[in-house]
Amino acid sequence: MKLLEGKTVLVTGASAGIGRAAAIGAARHGADVVINFSRDEAGAASAVAEIEALGQRGLSVKGDVSDPATARDFIAQAVDAFGKVDAFVNNAGICPFHAFLDMPVETFERTMRVNLHGAYFMVQAAANQMVKQGHGGAIVAVSSISALVGGEYQTHYTPTKAGLHSLMQSTAIALGKYGIRCNSVLPGTILTDINKDDLADMDKRERMAARIPLGRLGQPDDLEGPIVFLASDLAKYVTGASLLVDGGAFVNLQ
Ligand SMILES: NC(=O)C1=CN([C@@H]2O[C@H](COP(=O)(O)OP(=O)(O)OC[C@H]3O[C@@H](n4cnc5c(N)ncnc54)[C@H](OP(=O)(O)O)[C@@H]3O)[C@@H](O)[C@H]2O)C=CC1
Numbered sequence: 001m002k003l004l005e006g007k008t009v010l011v012t013g014a015s016a017g018i019g020r021a022a023a024i025g026a027a028r029h030g031a032d033v034v035i036n037f038s039r040d041e042a043g044a045a046s047a048v049a050e051i052e053a054l055g056q057r058g059l060s061v062k063g064d065v066s067d068p069a070t071a072r073d074f075i076a077q078a079v080d081a082f083g084k085v086d087a088f089v090n091n092a093g094i095c096p097f098h099a100f101l102d103m104p105v106e107t108f109e110r111t112m113r114v115n116l117h118g119a120y121f122m123v124q125a126a127a128n129q130m131v132k133q134g135h136g137g138a139i140v141a142v143s144s145i146s147a148l149v150g151g152e153y154q155t156h157y158t159p160t161k162a163g164l165h166s167l168m169q170s171t172a173i174a175l176g177k178y179g180i181r182c183n184s185v186l187p188g189t190i191l192t193d194i195n196k197d198d199l200a201d202m203d204k205r206e207r208m209a210a211r212i213p214l215g216r217l218g219q220p221d222d223l224e225g226p227i228v229f230l231a232s233d234l235a236k237y238v239t240g241a242s243l244l245v246d247g248g249a250f251v252n253l254q
């Protein structure tokens with residue numbers, strides 16, 4: 001069964017990793033897909049090629065999400081190309097691991113601007129378009145298990161993920177009257193470029209995997225189903241919710 005037939009789905013940060021898996025998953029479920037990316041031209045082009053190979057229309061739009069103008073441009077180009085926005089997936093994010101006591105101001109500010117400010121501008125632009133269309137919509141934010149638990153080298157990052165989780169709760173209230181649902185997924189540790197260097201430490205990698213009841217770290221396509229579900233009408237009465245996608249890591253205290 002295809003869950004997103006006839007819909008237009010937008011995904012930020014979809015040249016690689018989780019965003020790319022979400023974009024391709026949406027296409028597999030019958031959606032036309034518009035992706036945002038900031039630097040990786042080849043990754044974006046190959047994601048669009050995969051979307052088209054699935055028989056759907058695909059488009060990539062370059063832009064740094066930390067700039068509010070990127071959000072307006074992304075939505076405008078999507079509407080120009082495919083006429084509407086039915087679902088929006090806020091995924092773009094960075095996590096430059098660094099200790100707390102000497103956190104460079106630029107690293108802190110950049111992480112806030114990309115992960116949280118960027119999300120705010122994007123969600124706002126997508127929501128305004130959905131309100132204008134008048135037939136509701138779905139917004140899915142890629143937050144994290146890190147919205148709920150800390151990380152020694154992520155003191156600048158975990159607040160952005162808690163912020164995203166909170167943003168979905170507040171926008172669920174603000175946008176419910178327009179039929180727009182807002183939810184988040186909370187991935188655990190998923191093997192992507194964002195943590196390639198951190199998880200080159202094999203001890204750490206094994207420790208983290210050992211804590212996961214399902215016995216392995218995640219892969220980007222583990223997020224495909226949860227994101228497609230929340231974007232689809234199958235989740236028509238789900239809003240303000242968050243879905244842990246972590247192989248059970250969060251609940252595994254002892
Ligand atoms: N991997 C994990 O364990 C987890 C990841 N997450 C979250 O998932 C999301 C995706 O991460 P993941 O797939 O792992 O990481 P990747 O590094 O594999 O992918 C990140 C994507 O975001 C894009 N991106 C980065 N900065 C910007 C920017 N300023 N503007 C637009 N796009 C940008 C990148 O595009 P480009 O290279 O073109 O800039 C790339 O497409 C992030 O929000 C992350 O916090 C949450 C929980 C766990």
Ligand SMILES: C[C@H](O)[C@@H]1OC(=O)[C@H](O)[C@@H]1O
Nearest residue numbers: 095144146188189194195
């Ligand atoms: C990038 C990290 O490996 C990853 O990011 C998250 O949000 C997870 O909690 C992991 O720490």
